[in-house]
Amino acid sequence: MADWTFLSNHAHVLICIARDPELRMRDIAASVGITERAAQRIVAELVDEGYLEIQRSGRRNTYLIHSDVPLRHQLEAHHSIGELLGTLGDAGEG
Numbered sequence: 001m002a003d004w005t006f007l008s009n010h011a012h013v014l015i016c017i018a019r020d021p022e023l024r025m026r027d028i029a030a031s032v033g034i035t036e037r038a039a040q041r042i043v044a045e046l047v048d049e050g051y052l053e054i055q056r057s058g059r060r061n062t063y064l065i066h067s068d069v070p071l072r073h074q075l076e077a078h079h080s081i082g083e084l085l086g087t088l089g090d091a092g093e094g
Contacts, residue, residue, distance in 0.1 A: 009034055013042045017063045018085045051081055
């Protein structure tokens with residue numbers, strides 16, 4: 001298998017969360033193939049940029065994706081995160 005993919009780890013984390021908004025951080029990390037610390041950093045960055053919201057539910061987190069937020073790169077800025085997730089077969093929330 002190639003050493004690269006078409007999507008970033010940020011996109012992979014969003015895909016995991018779109019599939020299961022109650023996924024634990026360790027499960028996100030395992031699915032993406034990154035450390036739990038890297039998954040936490042990515043989730044924090046996605047929250048800071050407005051792509052995600054964390055809702056506390058007892059001891060668990062539930063993630064809400066703001067699907068109307070545009071993609072970051074100028075080449076894709078006219079598309080939203082919801083469009084990306086929809087294209088990949090994952091409905092974004094929001």
